[in-house]
Amino acid sequence: MIEVDTLISGGRILLMDKEMTIIPDGGIAVQGRDIVAVGDRVDIENRYRAAEVIDAAGGIVMPGLINGHTHVAMTCFRGMADDLPLMEWLNDYIFPAEAKNVNTDLAYWGSLLACAEMIRSGTTTFCDMYIFEDETAKAARQAGMRCLLGEVLFDFPSPNFKTPADGLAYTKNLLEKWADDDLVSIFVEPHALYTCSTPLLLDAKALADRYNAPLGIHLLENRSERAQLQTKLGQGAVPFLREIGLLNERLIAFHCVCMDDSDIKMFADHGCKVIHNPESNMKLASGVAPVPEMIAGGVCVGLGTDGCASNNNLDMFQEMDTAAKLHKVHRLDPVAMDARTVLEAATREGARALGMEHLVGQIKPGHRADIIIIDIHKPHLTPMYHEYSHLVYAVAGADVDTVLINGRVVMRNRRVLTIDENQAMQRVQEISARIKAGMRI
Amino acid sequence: MIEVDTLISGGRILLMDKEMTIIPDGGIAVQGRDIVAVGDRVDIENRYRAAEVIDAAGGIVMPGLINGHTHVAMTCFRGMADDLPLMEWLNDYIFPAEAKNVNTDLAYWGSLLACAEMIRSGTTTFCDMYIFEDETAKAARQAGMRCLLGEVLFDFPSPNFKTPADGLAYTKNLLEKWADDDLVSIFVEPHALYTCSTPLLLDAKALADRYNAPLGIHLLENRSERAQLQTKLGQGAVPFLREIGLLNERLIAFHCVCMDDSDIKMFADHGCKVIHNPESNMKLASGVAPVPEMIAGGVCVGLGTDGCASNNNLDMFQEMDTAAKLHKVHRLDPVAMDARTVLEAATREGARALGMEHLVGQIKPGHRADIIIIDIHKPHLTPMYHEYSHLVYAVAGADVDTVLINGRVVMRNRRVLTIDENQAMQRVQEISARIKAGMRI
Numbered sequence: 061m062i063e064v065d066t067l068i069s070g071g072r073i074l075l076m077d078k079e080m081t082i083i084p085d086g087g088i089a090v091q092g093r094d095i096v097a098v099g100d101r102v103d104i105e106n107r108y109r110a111a112e113v114i115d116a117a118g119g120i121v122m123p124g125l126i127n128g129h130t131h132v133a134m135t136c137f138r139g140m141a142d143d144l145p146l147m148e149w150l151n152d153y154i155f156p157a158e159a160k161n162v163n164t165d166l167a168y169w170g171s172l173l174a175c176a177e178m179i180r181s182g183t184t185t186f187c188d189m190y191i192f193e194d195e196t197a198k199a200a201r202q203a204g205m206r207c208l209l210g211e212v213l214f215d216f217p218s219p220n221f222k223t224p225a226d227g228l229a230y231t232k233n234l235l236e237k238w239a240d241d242d243l244v245s246i247f248v249e250p251h252a253l254y255t256c257s258t259p260l261l262l263d264a265k266a267l268a269d270r271y272n273a274p275l276g277i278h279l280l281e282n283r284s285e286r287a288q289l290q291t292k293l294g295q296g297a298v299p300f301l302r303e304i305g306l307l308n309e310r311l312i313a314f315h316c317v318c319m320d321d322s323d324i325k326m327f328a329d330h331g332c333k334v335i336h337n338p339e340s341n342m343k344l345a346s347g348v349a350p351v352p353e354m355i356a357g358g359v360c361v362g363l364g365t366d367g368c369a370s371n372n373n374l375d376m377f378q379e380m381d382t383a384a385k386l387h388k389v390h391r392l393d394p395v396a397m398d399a400r401t402v403l404e405a406a407t408r409e410g411a412r413a414l415g416m417e418h419l420v421g422q423i424k425p426g427h428r429a430d431i432i433i434i435d436i437h438k439p440h441l442t443p444m445y446h447e448y449s450h451l452v453y454a455v456a457g458a459d460v461d462t463v464l465i466n467g468r469v470v471m472r473n474r475r476v477l478t479i480d481e482n483q484a485m486q487r488v489q490e491i492s493a494r495i496k497a498g499m500r501i
Numbered sequence: 502m503i504e505v506d507t508l509i510s511g512g513r514i515l516l517m518d519k520e521m522t523i524i525p526d527g528g529i530a531v532q533g534r535d536i537v538a539v540g541d542r543v544d545i546e547n548r549y550r551a552a553e554v555i556d557a558a559g560g561i562v563m564p565g566l567i568n569g570h571t572h573v574a575m576t577c578f579r580g581m582a583d584d585l586p587l588m589e590w591l592n593d594y595i596f597p598a599e600a601k602n603v604n605t606d607l608a609y610w611g612s613l614l615a616c617a618e619m620i621r622s623g624t625t626t627f628c629d630m631y632i633f634e635d636e637t638a639k640a641a642r643q644a645g646m647r648c649l650l651g652e653v654l655f656d657f658p659s660p661n662f663k664t665p666a667d668g669l670a671y672t673k674n675l676l677e678k679w680a681d682d683d684l685v686s687i688f689v690e691p692h693a694l695y696t697c698s699t700p701l702l703l704d705a706k707a708l709a710d711r712y713n714a715p716l717g718i719h720l721l722e723n724r725s726e727r728a729q730l731q732t733k734l735g736q737g738a739v740p741f742l743r744e745i746g747l748l749n750e751r752l753i754a755f756h757c758v759c760m761d762d763s764d765i766k767m768f769a770d771h772g773c774k775v776i777h778n779p780e781s782n783m784k785l786a787s788g789v790a791p792v793p794e795m796i797a798g799g800v801c802v803g804l805g806t807d808g809c810a811s812n813n814n815l816d817m818f819q820e821m822d823t824a825a826k827l828h829k830v831h832r833l834d835p836v837a838m839d840a841r842t843v844l845e846a847a848t849r850e851g852a853r854a855l856g857m858e859h860l861v862g863q864i865k866p867g868h869r870a871d872i873i874i875i876d877i878h879k880p881h882l883t884p885m886y887h888e889y890s891h892l893v894y895a896v897a898g899a900d901v902d903t904v905l906i907n908g909r910v911v912m913r914n915r916r917v918l919t920i921d922e923n924q925a926m927q928r929v930q931e932i933s934a935r936i937k938a939g940m941r942i
Binding site for chain 2: 140143145149180181385389445449488496
């Protein structure tokens, strides 16, 4: 018998490997931060013993979900302004509220509250772009969550930096400060082509290249952006990115609603990654991204919720349900975006999009133990015919019972162990009271 | 002091009246099945006392949601076959599974399990069409849920009747048996124009007229149905319904995805009602119903989940979120279907669609006490800026804490008091095991 830290015993284990293996009554041995073995329960129990045994009998055990695009501190602006024309929403609410209110305090507490929400709905890794990302990194460490973070960069001043050079310097500090961290990774995030000059884009790329880090950018989120960029650049956004050398396998582009076949082919040829955010794209009336075409064309596509101001939650189970349904109705094809494809985008493919395919996204020996257990002994989850379809179309975030990240139990029986949730809610309520007073809403 | 049965004390009370009144710290007095008073908490507490006081402080108190179109016993087929072409789904899975498996046992236990799921997600009234509806009525009585039920009628035999005449006789029996019931109401439900002959439609109408009952029908769910009916009837479906006299204020039409402006005008002129089922329409790739046009044109529109085989849950909070977002992206208009409009469809307008506007859909003295309390002290519901937007875009079914129907507490602190949920789950699991064995799935 080999002694390990933790055994997960029983449950249907979805490996989320390419073969989509399901072990009907499985076991997982976890040592330190890693999965060391996975197999039939009896076999695992015969080979391993642990002081901590988590009983997953009757549940579904699977890799934690990967939220590929967030602005987590924006929990503080959750539902501040909805159902408005896009420019009114941005110019009269979001931008002034951010300019007036975003500071290290908002960034830390907004991020910590978001971590509680994400853990509670089965997300174990998130990829974030916002302001004061060092605070988000600290919050993720406190929560015990895995993340890929970048400070948003643009030509104009932010609450955190006066010039793009300051923003790049802040990002460089983040890259060095968190270089050896087990949970926090840093990348470089120019906001978008309509907010970043070419020199800033090139500096961002040089910084990303120097640290071998990914580079993330909002891209072609709606028709008006596409038209505006065509005028500004004198060519399409994707050919422009190719021209300045940004298309490579470390590019992560968010939204990509208005990509045409030639853009998709360029992305596929260069190994660029896409994060799809269907609920945000619906709520902001941005459009429907050509995700089935991207996947068929060989582009790696992950899934994300976007920020709370445009969703208004961080629930990846709800996002999966929407992703599967949206493409069906958009193309009047009930076979489009089946449950398996959506679940892959939220796990294995999401990990690949973030350059983390060697660490997470599957239940696999040698991978980090980022594992969620779903309680399906509930009226709305009875009966179950097919696991993937159940997870996408019936399971909700609140059905996640237990969460491990990096081998550590961060939620057990729906009790989050790493965050003082009452304190986080209290702090964010105080922040939102100040926002309300300042905005007169 | 007036003695009443129950006081709900504290919480933000959303009356859902036409003025959309919100009482920030309210109280509700309930006597028997009725709301007798609603107002400021202090005022209500000064005027009424009760043995049972429900503390709703910090929560949202609102009318229970109205699920306008269900096939509740189909919980037994939840997720049996997904991501398939429509005809394959129907002909190879749903129809054979129904023919082989639907009996009184499935109808009762499937319905009872659905009632547990609906109560847990804040639905207090549902409108159902299926087979052996007397069993669904019994299950709703057991659960303490309000409902409007009808036996599905069509030209071919069902597991419950051999001829349309038998189906009509069964419906007549239901109408008489449940005539004086406080919770169960019966209506007449010819399945659709492509499954019912004109004589059956006329007999159904005569029966509905005789009992002053509504008449429900699936209508124009997708393009192929529209084209098929145009050929079969030699005219549009709605003009045909007008010609045979079915258009009146008691007609409830489900789906109505493919209605044009002239259809909408005819519906408005005759006071016909529509139930919108966005998630089912997405998953089956049916299309997007012109709901904003219907509402602007004066048609009363309620909201429904459809059955579990095409959704795959009965969560009206998720349905509201989807309804609000779907119309925005479909018309690229972020102002379409705002949160308030969607919430009205799920409450006051939903009640009007079912002919129950004098009973439910608002918090109002003289109305039945069908009330839900939502716990918003949760990370994903912090902070809150606007109640309607919060309910539609952030709240999930699992956030409903307490449910009263007809003055009776049917769920308290997420414990359903009227249903043995373990027994219902067990029975449905046994039924699904038989279905699986028979279908070899």
